[in-house]
Amino acid sequence: MELDPLLLSRLQFAFVVLFHAIFPVFTIGLASYIALLHGLFYKTGNAAWDRLALFWTKVFAVVFGMGVVSGIVMSFQFGTNWSNFSQATSNFLGPMLSYEVLTAFFLEAGFLGVLLFGRHKVPEGAHLFAALMVALGTFISSFWILAANSWMQTPVGYELIDGQFHITSWSDAIFNPSFRYRFTHMVVASFLTGGFVVAGVSAWFLLRQRDVEANKKALSMCLWMLLFLAPAQALIGDAHGLSTLEHQPTKVAAMEGNWETQSGAPLLLFALPDQNAQTNHFELKIPHMASLILTHSFDGTVPGLNEVSADERPPVFIVFWAFRVMIGLGVAMIAMALAGLALRRSGRVYQHPLYLKTLVGMIGAPFVAVLAGWIVTESGRAPWLVYGVMTQAEGLTPSLTGGMALFTLIGYMAVYAVVFVVGIYYLTRVIRQGMLPEADQIHGEVERPNRPFSAVHTPFDDNDLQGDKS
């Protein structure tokens, strides 16, 4: 069998970037939450806020560490597998990615150390400031990286000279048409992720009656936030989709599974799109609904996949279903937030076992939604790398063979499997250990700059629960 370097590189890139995305999406939300907790402690002096902040900072440290490890690989992926693309787009992507890295280092060098290790060593106000700066840093990081990605979706502000993109207007290129939607959608996605994880973990503690006071506070806060953000995300997503309809109509056609341009298009709840037959099997639909959503008119015309030739169509099945997974989870999140409000009014929200258990189960939901969202965005862009200008095949490294790509694909999967299993295993230990009594938290800290993980003292295996004095 002939190994296709293009397909394997796409799989590898998708795998590596999706793996990376899991961690930043969580740290962005969590960083703001930690800053908020510090702020509340600073203002009220209530020790519960402080203990919550400390606990979540430990979790943050581990997740951040995993984000860094997977991020290092990302910065080489563009060159190894997409060298023609890197060469052509370097004038824009080079500065964007470098700025992302610079921001991350700036944050790490300047403030992360103070946030993680500065407790009781710097004044409380300085500690709060560090927490705010770390949160700000994560936003700036995502600003650059999403500018890069959005520009590939909706490229503007450039001029092509000998196959090289030259930037004519930095502000046009950075604030390209899809950027503001993607940035807001992603930031809200991060907040939802942070919110559901914190809510789920608090619920888990409440089910076990541990630290009831602090966990009630945490859960209550999260539920209020989710009540606003979950519906907001649907509205932002709707606006995002309308902008995509304008700039990347083929992608929307794939999301809707719409093969023929038609007016009064139905909304498909279920279907099995068939790329070869150019049709769907087993459709379950709501008439006129897609037209209503996308054009805000009952009989509006919705473009179909037939507008472009077969080789310019994205993989419809993947885009169609990934989109439904994201929307489905978005709706489930809204439902959870509303249920929380109802239970709050009857005063049972902190005792209702079924609700708390469902919250624990929802911990994974935002992560799946985020990954599904990225799959919609990125697979829906296929076969283009820079939309309408450069295809994936053109961007591929010419010297790359199928064998090489297969070797590294398997290699990265093996390496990441170890990292992921070890990381998640350790993270669950940290969370299970929960909030320690105050006395245990300060001993043994050494006066020196440290790495993220050393903010956490949970032992790795059972033997040394007492043995290790860390």
Next chain:
Amino acid sequence: MNLDITLVWAGIIGFGVIMYVLMDGFDLGLGILYPFAPDETSRDVMMNSVAPIWDGNETWLVLGGAGLLGAFPLVYSVFLPALYIGVFLMLAGLIFRGISFEFRFKSQKNRHWWNRAFCWGSIVAAFAQGAVVGAYIQGFPVEDRVYVGGPFDWLTPFSVLTGFGLMAGYALLGATWLILKSEGHVQDWAYSITPKLLLGVLVVFGVVSLWTPLVSVDVRERWLEQIHLIWIFPILAMLCAAALYRAVKRRAEGRPFIMALGLFIFTYLGMIASKWPVIVPPNYTIWDAASAPESQVFLLIGTVFVIPIILAYTTWSYWVFRGKVKVGDGYH
């Protein structure tokens, strides 16, 4: 404006590379020496002596990767495809070694696994980097700004030699660092291995120097015919080697490390001098490889702002962490 921004960028990238080599060099070196350590307590000391700083050391690698894409995209898009497998091995090595730093101290039962991850990760990463140096000296088959060679062109007897050479060099940096940071039997051991490592480095250095003119015509011409001033670098490097040897004999504590750094710096400068201004050998100069001027300027603004902060932070970390690491000192 007379200031050539491409030159500025060449300076920044050149500085970043040597910072990386020196700083990650000694902590990778400790990983290479790891299996030879006399006992488990010396392994603790070795790991403790770099644990708080190693990841700051790797900052320079990531900065170099992203910076190359921004400032010299041709380097980025030729080297990475040409070194495809080597880059993967290096990253895999660095990842394993990174997580072993985090978990070794938190683990008793599984400690031997983390030891292995640390040691093999360091060996693979160091070898891959050394082979990259060899591949760089040989040059890359490039047509029309695109790499056209095969997946294993970088792996030749010459680059295998430079691979082992860099491993020996990193081990030497590691050993002299350990002399500086340890005491007692750990330090004795470090003293005893340093001359052997130095000998190994010098042998490779000698073979590479004789061999390089054979693999690269330009280098031959430059050294033998054009510029005589260039000989200053190997001479200074040799002086450092001699001073290193004397310092070890006298059991000086700080000087061996400084001299090992000097040995690396002058070798590095010598290598740059033999290629300059070519950056993608054999044909492309730094100006051929540069990105558009407006992109270089745009990126320079932030870089000029952040690099001093990173340097200040690095200095501060090393300062806080000064002094000996003692047996039994927990690093947590």
